[in-house]
Amino acid sequence: MYRYDAIDHALVTQRVEQFRDQTRRYLAGELSEEEFRHLRLRNGLYQQRFAPMLRISVPYGLLESAQLRKMAHVVRKYDKGYAHFTTRQNIQLNWPKLEQVPDLLAELAEVQLHGIQACGNDTRNITSDYLAGVAADEHIDPRPYCELLRQYVTLNPEFYWLPRKFKFGFTGAAVDRAATRTNDVAVHLVRRADGAIGYRFFVGGGLGRLPMLGQEMNPFVPESDLLRYACAVLRTFNRFGRRDNIHKARIKIVLREWGIERFRAAIEEEYAKINASLEGDELLLLPEDIERIRAHFTAPAYAPQAEIGADVAGIAARDAGFAAWIRRNVRAHKVPGYRVVFVSLKAPDHVPGDCSAEQFEALADISDTYSFGELRSTYDQNLVLADVAERDLYEVWRRLDAVKLATPNIGLVTDIVSCPGLDFCSLANAGSIGVAQDIYRRFDTLDAQYEIGAIRITISGCMNGCGHHSVGHIGILGVDKHGEEWYQVTLGGSAGNDAAIGERIGRALARDEIADGVERLIRGYLELRCDEDETFIECYRRVGMAPFKARLYLNESEAAAA
Amino acid sequence: MTATILRRGEIVADDWTVVEDGRTELGAAGGKVIVTLARWRAEREALLSGHAAVGVLVPNTADIEAVYAEIADRPLIALQFPAFADGRALSQAVVLRKRLRFAGELRAVGDVIRDLVFWLGRCGFDSIVPRKDQNLEGCRAALGELGVAYQAAADGHTPVWVRRRRVQVAVH
Numbered sequence: 155m156y157r158y159d160a161i162d163h164a165l166v167t168q169r170v171e172q173f174r175d176q177t178r179r180y181l182a183g184e185l186s187e188e189e190f191r192h193l194r195l196r197n198g199l200y201q202q203r204f205a206p207m208l209r210i211s212v213p214y215g216l217l218e219s220a221q222l223r224k225m226a227h228v229v230r231k232y233d234k235g236y237a238h239f240t241t242r243q244n245i246q247l248n249w250p251k252l253e254q255v256p257d258l259l260a261e262l263a264e265v266q267l268h269g270i271q272a273c274g275n276d277t278r279n280i281t282s283d284y285l286a287g288v289a290a291d292e293h294i295d296p297r298p299y300c301e302l303l304r305q306y307v308t309l310n311p312e313f314y315w316l317p318r319k320f321k322f323g324f325t326g327a328a329v330d331r332a333a334t335r336t337n338d339v340a341v342h343l344v345r346r347a348d349g350a351i352g353y354r355f356f357v358g359g360g361l362g363r364l365p366m367l368g369q370e371m372n373p374f375v376p377e378s379d380l381l382r383y384a385c386a387v388l389r390t391f392n393r394f395g396r397r398d399n400i401h402k403a404r405i406k407i408v409l410r411e412w413g414i415e416r417f418r419a420a421i422e423e424e425y426a427k428i429n430a431s432l433e434g435d436e437l438l439l440l441p442e443d444i445e446r447i448r449a450h451f452t453a454p455a456y457a458p459q460a461e462i463g464a465d466v467a468g469i470a471a472r473d474a475g476f477a478a479w480i481r482r483n484v485r486a487h488k489v490p491g492y493r494v495v496f497v498s499l500k501a502p503d504h505v506p507g508d509c510s511a512e513q514f515e516a517l518a519d520i521s522d523t524y525s526f527g528e529l530r531s532t533y534d535q536n537l538v539l540a541d542v543a544e545r546d547l548y549e550v551w552r553r554l555d556a557v558k559l560a561t562p563n564i565g566l567v568t569d570i571v572s573c574p575g576l577d578f579c580s581l582a583n584a585g586s587i588g589v590a591q592d593i594y595r596r597f598d599t600l601d602a603q604y605e606i607g608a609i610r611i612t613i614s615g616c617m618n619g620c621g622h623h624s625v626g627h628i629g630i631l632g633v634d635k636h637g638e639e640w641y642q643v644t645l646g647g648s649a650g651n652d653a654a655i656g657e658r659i660g661r662a663l664a665r666d667e668i669a670d671g672v673e674r675l676i677r678g679y680l681e682l683r684c685d686e687d688e689t690f691i692e693c694y695r696r697v698g699m700a701p702f703k704a705r706l707y708l709n710e711s712e713a714a715a716a
Numbered sequence: 717m718t719a720t721i722l723r724r725g726e727i728v729a730d731d732w733t734v735v736e737d738g739r740t741e742l743g744a745a746g747g748k749v750i751v752t753l754a755r756w757r758a759e760r761e762a763l764l765s766g767h768a769a770v771g772v773l774v775p776n777t778a779d780i781e782a783v784y785a786e787i788a789d790r791p792l793i794a795l796q797f798p799a800f801a802d803g804r805a806l807s808q809a810v811v812l813r814k815r816l817r818f819a820g821e822l823r824a825v826g827d828v829i830r831d832l833v834f835w836l837g838r839c840g841f842d843s844i845v846p847r848k849d850q851n852l853e854g855c856r857a858a859l860g861e862l863g864v865a866y867q868a869a870a871d872g873h874t875p876v877w878v879r880r881r882r883v884q885v886a887v888h
Contacts, residue, residue, distance in 0.1 A: 159880075161879070164864045165864045165865075165866070168861075169862065172861050172862060176831065185831075189800070189829060189831065192800075192801050193831055275801065302877070305866040305867075305876055305877070306867055308866055309862065309865065310867050310869070311806060311834075311835040311838035311839050311865075311869045312803075312806045312807055312839055312869060313803070313806075314806070314835050315800075315802065315803025315806065315832075315835070316803060389807050389811075392803060392804060392806070392807045393804060393807055397802055397804075427815065431814065431815050432814055433814045436868045436875050436878070439877065440881070443877040443880070443881065446880060
């Protein structure tokens with residue numbers, strides 16, 4: 155994990171004092187509402203429905219135990235005893251008091267946590283593969299590159315006042331576990347035939363209104379040029395991104411309006427100019443620069459398999475609860491004798507992604523004892539203990555289960571992704587947590603979940619799409635119709651290697667119809683699938699929209715309508 | 717009326733007069749004036765003969781590289797911030813300083829609030845005209861608000877990845 159040096163620490167500490175002064179001037183009436191809005195957003199502070207929301211950046215989803223203990227402390231001291239993990243691997247507090255936020259940020263800064271650029275029209279927290287460094291399908295560990303880019307874009311003065319938010323996502327594995335192409339920029343680490351490392355850049359992705367997947371801009375940017383190419387893309391966006399309409403301000407709109415050829419030519423021209431200038435010299439990364447950061451992400455001191463391996467199947471045969479958990483929440487690790495453990499934040503009657511102070515503390519202790527003191531947050535609003543020895547699995551399960559973090563449902567129908575929705579968010583048009591809970595209850599028994607198999611249901615309470623509804627296998631979007639909550643359903647979205655934007659099925663469903671409707675879609679899938687191995691998304695791609703539509707809408711004329 | 721501005725970190729009286737398009741009065745004869753790019757193009761010779769110095773105001777939508785040949789010899793280039801959160805001129809400034817090597821006075825005008833000043837300084841503006849209601853002492857203090865930076869930008873900072881090549885920075 156990246157450890158701050160004196161420079162990083164000074165930057166975060168000075169930033170807190172800068173924001174403390176801005177908050178003071180706002181409360182004293184020296185800053186207008188609009189001026190302060192831009193400043194607080196760049197420190198993670200968002201005005202929600204009932205209180206400010208503080209978004210805390212978790213760079214590429216990596217956390218350590220000291221940070222978890224600090225989170226437990228701050229949610230008790232400044233909030234209502236819990237926090238919320240997001241699809242961008244960040245943490246949100248729902249109830250801080252504005253005048254206390256500078257103190258809160260000062261406490262977070264002690265453990266390398268902050269809200270810098272967590273909101274606002276700037277470069278946001280970089281997301282990445284939650285299995286970085288431990289996945290067998292990984293060819294290059296993306297974390298050092300994420301960190302190098304994080305430093306370049308953090309408080310970068312040229313790109314501090316962009317037309318709109320700007321997101322980067324990284325992967326270096328065969329399977330894309332970070333939905334990278336839903337970002338403004340996706341960076342895929344690649345290795346050429348001659349062994350050289352480089353980056354495959356995609357640009358122009360983004361969810362929300364007009365969801366789009368990033369398009370390939372350059373198949374191979376050399377390893378030394380990460381910051382040069384990033385600079386070229388950001389400068390092009392800063393210059394040409396629309397500022398006349400907030401709904402058309404993302405870089406994907408420039409791509410759409412220009413077409414890919416003109417768009418790519420503009421970025422490549424700027425990249426060439428940077429390379430030929432003094433600026434290019436400064437932005438060039440030498441091998442030693444990369445090695446210096448890579449040294450922060452070396453493998454932990456794994457023990458030999460003979461010492462820590464165990465007969466996991468044998469133990470599972472004696473305990474059905476443990477067996478279910480092993481089956482759903484534990485995955486292979488590239489090192490023999492170790493496993494990857496998923497911590498489910500999707501317990502029954504639980505808000506998806508929420509984590510209490512007690513759970514933060516338990517996770518700190520468990521990660522210290524059993525996973526080298528580290529924890530990761532995932533794109534699906536769950537957590538990962540990346541390095542658990544086989545012999546410790548039973549004890550880890552027991553301890554997670556004691557704090558309701560061992561629900562064996564990773565990747566199943568109850569592993570629902572959801573934004574905070576109307577219950578908290580001032581942007582939302584409709585509730586999402588309640589819908590998630592209603593759907594959850596329909597499929598509460600494990601047997602039903604196992605029969606349905608892999609499926610991803612995603613729910614957003616408004617068009618902004620924080621719940622990633624447009625890339626869910628079943629996506630649900632809350633809309634407001636004359637003051638009532640309605641829900642549009644999309645099918646066939648995907649955030650993985652086969653990334654796709656879901657298609658809208660038909661008219662929206664009312665609040666009291668939506669859970670029934672989703673249940674009918676899933677029962678329909680069970681009837682339609684060719685065998686038990688065909689997943690929901692595979693089935694949908696084979697049979698198409700019509701048979702699902704016929705099942706969603708009970709009224710025959712509606713079901714038949716094209 | 718003479719305005720007060722920030723120049724190279726000091727609060728000073730402005731010795732330049734901004735001349736709006738359409739106005740024929742070009743300020744005191746022999747003085748220093750700032751005119752729009754359009755006017756500079758149209759009246760270049762007349763402007764030069766009547767004034768001690770002529771600066772040019774460039775819109776933030778202009779392709780700064782394309783227009784640079786026309787303004788490279790100007791002692792002052794002014795860039796616009798129609799709203800403080802509109803950062804287009806920040807990229808123009810960095811390109812002017814680092815790629816085109818403009819060494820004259822680079823001025824920020826428009827909706828310039830105290831909390832934009834730090835970022836202006838880092839992007840190479842050495843002349844800042846804060847909005848009328850802004851506290852100049854506060855603006856001056858804001859120039860040094862953050863003492864450390866990761867990137868180079870255009871204020872002489874060495875990028876952090878280069879600094880770390882030279883010295884072992886203490887791990888916190």
